[in-house]
Amino acid sequence: NDGDVRTIGQVDGPSAAWMVHPGAIYLHEAQIYIVDQLDLEGKIAHLRGISADYYTEPRSETTVSLIDKLGEKDARGCTIAHGEIQVTTLVVGYRKIRWYTNETIGLGELSLPPTELQTTGYWIGLDEDTVKQLDAEGLWTNNSNDYGPLWPLLRQKVRDRDAYRCQLCGAAEVGRAHDVHHKIPFRSFPSREEANQLSNLVTLCPRCHHQVETAVRIRSGLAGVSFVFNNLAPLYLMSDSRDIGVHSDPQSPLTGGTPAVVIYDSAPGGIGFSEQLFEIHSTLIKAARDLIASCECSDGCPSCVGPGGENGMGGKRETLALLDLLV
Known part of the structure; x- marks a missing residue:
């Protein structure tokens, strides 16, 4: 200045x-x-x-691909492995978040080249039976929402009711049709008929829709496991939390398209963390389960599976159910 x-x-x-x-x-x-x-x-x-009066939080997209698998074995409810991987991260935008209230007050888009990291990782691939059991109990939230066959008609009716204008910023539709958003998250309802009540639907422009969706987070069990691993693994590795990265993917290339959680070394080439975690898999799973079960929060907090966000769901129950099948 x-x-x-x-x-x-x-x-x-x-x-x-x-x-x-x-x-x-x-x-x-x-x-x-x-x-x-x-x-x-x-x-x-x-x-x-x-x-x-605000700070920023980057929004990124990460993909993890396999270079060479160095070890693999079956474990309860899953298959675990470690090996050489490539982590590609693309920062696509950022949120402006107000201090003290933590409300999202703006979004920014970015066009930056991806960063690539060749390193080593340890990953857990969930068995098909594990996912089926969680899904049958209503505790698997990584599947795409099925809004039902009447959704196109409902969507048109809501946009017509709202005069084809965003109900937050007032922007009219130009070229692209506006989105229709569930005020209370779709997954919060026992049936799609209840979720799709017209009173629960509102027309939003793409920008406002993205902003609202970012604020209303529904943390899945897979994401909850990732969060607790990110806090627990450094304790067993006697390392700094910045020395590792954690990524979850419902359709991971590491496991041929099935759900997986991967913990990888942040250092290029890796420094041996992945093999250590591979060897203490059972200990890590049990510690994660015990930590979450002993936490006194009702549905997630920064001490266990992470907060759900504004009006969101923390996913504590889903995460515990998943870990129960892996212990």
Whole structure:
């Protein structure tokens, strides 16, 4: 600011896309900065000091593909393995989140190149019977929503009722039809007929719809396991939480398209964490189950499976049911 150009910090290359992307809020020595420009080739981010009542959270998409499987064995309710993998991460946007209230006040879109990491990982692939049992008990929330055969008619009726305008920002439909959103999440209802009541449906433009969906999080059992693993694994590895990454995928390439959770080394090439976790699989599963069961929260919190978000569902019951089948 005011011609004062100086270096205030450094970040590693792979972290630049999510820490100092354009529009990101960067905190340094109690000063708030906003990133105006990120020059990946020149390896420099240009920031300026501002006064802001929000912080930013990147939105990314991650895919994990197999390079070489080094070990595999059957375990209760699943198959576990470890090996060499490639983790590809693409930061696609970010949320602006107000301090203190944690409400989402804006969204930003980004166009950045993906980052690739060749490393080692340990993963758990769920058996078909495990998924079927959870699904039969209504405790598997990773399947796509089935809104029923009348959904196209209901969607048209809601858009017509709302005069084809977004009920949050007032934007009219131009080219693309607006979305129809469930005010109370679809998965919260015992039947689609109850979920699809007209009083529970509202017309939203794509931007507002994405913002609302981001705030209303329904954490699945698979995501809950990922969250608790991210907190527990470093304790057994005697490492920093930043030394590992955790990713869940209902259709993982690592397992031929079946649900899986993978824990991988953050260091290129890996430093041996994945094989250690492979060897203590049973201990890790039991510890995760015991931690969640002993937590006094009702439906998820940062100490166990993670919070559900604004008006969301934490997934504690789903996560416990999944781990019960793996212990």
